Amino acid sequence: MSADLRRRIVAAEAELQSLREQLALAEEAEAADRSMQPDSSWKWPLAASDYDRYARQLILPSVGVQGQLALKKASVVLIGAGGLGCPAALYLAGAGVGHLTVVDGDTVETSNLHRQIGHTTARTGAYKVDSLVEACRERNPEVKYTAVREHVTVDNIGPLLANATLALDCTDHAAVRYLISDACVLAGVPLVSAAALRTDGQLSVLNWPVGRGPCYRCVFPRPPPAASQMSCAEGGVLGPVVGVMGVLQALEAIRVLTQPPPEPLQPTLLLFSASGGPSFRTVRLRGRRSDCFACSDDSVLKKGDGLDGGWPDYVQFCGGSTAVTQHVLAPEERVSVEMYKKLQEEDTPRKHWLLDVREKEFYNMGSIAGAVNVPFSQTRAGSSPEGLPSWLPSGLAEDTAPIYLVCRVGNDSQVVARQLKTLGLDREGTRFVGDVEGGLLAWKQRVDETMPFV
Ligand SMILES: [Zn+2]
Incomplete structure (x- = not known):
């Protein structure tokens, strides 16, 4: 207004x-x-x-x-x-x-x-x-x-x-x-x-x-x-x-x-x-x-x-444009911010993982409670030929609890979710790996308007 x-x-x-x-x-x-x-007396350029x-x-x-x-x-x-x-x-x-x-x-x-x-x-x-x-x-x-x-x-x-x-x-x-x-x-x-x-x-x-x-x-x-x-x-x-x-x-x-x-x-x-x-x-x-x-x-x-x-x-x-990654995940691999909010309330004691893949400076400004920061730039670094990449939070690979990814607007989160599946962390489809659709922007707009967002 x-x-x-x-x-x-x-x-x-x-x-x-x-x-x-x-x-x-x-x-x-x-x-x-x-x-x-006209002013003919003016004789300068x-x-x-x-x-x-x-x-x-x-x-x-x-x-x-x-x-x-x-x-x-x-x-x-x-x-x-x-x-x-x-x-x-x-x-x-x-x-x-x-x-x-x-x-x-x-x-x-x-x-x-x-x-x-x-x-x-x-x-x-x-x-x-x-x-x-x-x-x-x-x-x-x-x-x-x-x-x-x-x-x-x-x-x-x-x-x-x-x-x-x-x-x-x-x-x-x-x-x-x-x-x-x-x-x-x-x-x-x-x-x-x-x-x-x-x-x-x-x-x-x-x-x-x-x-x-x-x-x-x-x-x-x-x-x-x-x-x-x-x-x-x-x-x-x-x-x-x-x-x-x-x-x-x-x-x-x-x-x-x-x-x-x-x-x-x-x-x-x-x-x-x-x-x-x-x-x-x-x-x-x-x-x-x-x-x-x-x-x-x-x-x-x-x-x-x-x-x-x-x-x-x-x-x-x-x-x-940044829209290229919009459809990396299928609809059933994504949850809305409302669904995630509900899950967060019901899942006590907390069993699922929430990985925030924004860069550290963004994460430090404010994130969803319980989120673990895994900066996207680190996930882009080449992984060692054998074993799992070092950027995975400890305990994530051994666990069987669902993994949710969240980022700024919902593009990088899909890329990392796909990557975790490729690494086998979804245990052949028996473990949920997906993202929070729309990222922190949607969270701010529809769940918590106090969330700092840049
Ligand atoms: Zn030229």
């Missing part, structure tokens, strides 16, 4: 702001009409206010008046108004790009605020693009802003990039990264791509110079294994880590817009780590792959009909 109201207030404010801008433009035009003579606002970057040799004019002419499309997009957009707005388009279909949640510095507690529930554009406008009202309240898809990305000078990939999903890169190759737009997860980040400038620099597929021809593709929602991230990467994206964007591409071409991948050792490392990239799916001369993508003929299935290419 309150989230909806907040969203509506921000939308109304955005509308009001847009009307004010239209009014200002209309008044300006009327004033110009009245005087019938930038507007008077620009010399003031951008003074400290104008005096840099790497920017200067020419650089400022290039920024002013630029149309930048920034995809993802989250942890990377917020600092990147704020700095690009501050630097005075001419037109900034921000694309994101999500709304602001409280759990975003520790890292997504363009949003505020008061704007929780609003569209991220509206919230971020408002923050940018407060910084620099001279920039033209477009807020697109959609996620990028194969259908909208072509038109979004049609008049772009530069694109920034500030998203957090593997499939979307390939889509954005492919679209930039097709549209002839350079791309500043960054990623951050947990305590690490990476950054590269792709398709730059346009038509010569490597694309995302040249650098990462194969997607990461599906199991390792965690978005920040599940994977966790430190605010300053993603902030560093977003700020660096803005820096690279300003360099691309104001300076000629380096010659000879030296594409690099910058790696950042906050987990010890050197913070920054630079890896030289090989350049374009002659057999690249997207950017090589005989690329499948280029030969397709662009939007209709040539787009691959990105989700499938990246190993499917």
Whole structure:
């Protein structure tokens, strides 16, 4: 209810702001009409206010008046108004790009605020693009802003990039990264791509110079294994880590817009780590792959009909979404949270096992009474050729009591249940091994609303 109201207030404010801008433009035009003579006394390339606002970057040799004019002419499309997009957009707005388009279909949640510095507690529930554009406008009202309240898809990305000078990939999903890169190759737009997860980040400038620099597929021809593709929602991230990467994206964007591409071409991948050792490392990239799916001369993508003929299935290419494991177990191998709650009450003294397969940090935040923590990452480690894996809780294999698995939303629990059966722990079907359907999320929604859930 309150989230909806907040969203509506921000939308109304955005509308009001847009009307004010239209009014200002209309008044300006009327004033110009009245005087019938443009201000011919002004003989300098930038507007008077620009010399003031951008003074400290104008005096840099790497920017200067020419650089400022290039920024002013630029149309930048920034995809993802989250942890990377917020600092990147704020700095690009501050630097005075001419037109900034921000694309994101999500709304602001409280759990975003520790890292997504363009949003505020008061704007929780609003569209991220509206919230971020408002923050940018407060910084620099001279920039033209477009807020697109959609996620990028194969259908909208072509038109979004049609008049772009530069694109920034500030998203957090593997499939979307390939889509954005492919679209930039097709549209002839350079791309500043960054990623951050947990305590690490990476950054590269792709398709730059346009038509010569490597694309995302040249650098990462194969997607990461599906199991390792965690978005920040599940994977966790430190605010300053993603902030560093977003700020660096803005820096690279300003360099691309104001300076000629380096010659000879030296594409690099910058790696950042906050987990010890050197913070920054630079890896030289090989350049374009002659057999690249997207950017090589005989690329499948280029030969397709662009939007209709040539787009691959990105989700499938990246190993499917998290929904892929939805049907690992049969219905009779699963119990609802209500059924498990009843069983928990009736099974006294307790005879069954409940294994919580979330990572330790999640488990420590709160779990169902009596659950034993077996982190999913440990169950992925290869088991020794003979005997049972060491991560099994002691006594589990020897026992005959039923085993219930629970996880965050009910995917990993199925995988581990299947694994325990493969290991023979179901004693040829005489011992129940199954999961609690819907995981801790369902438990919170339907049994115990006080359960902390992230
Ligand atoms: Zn390529």
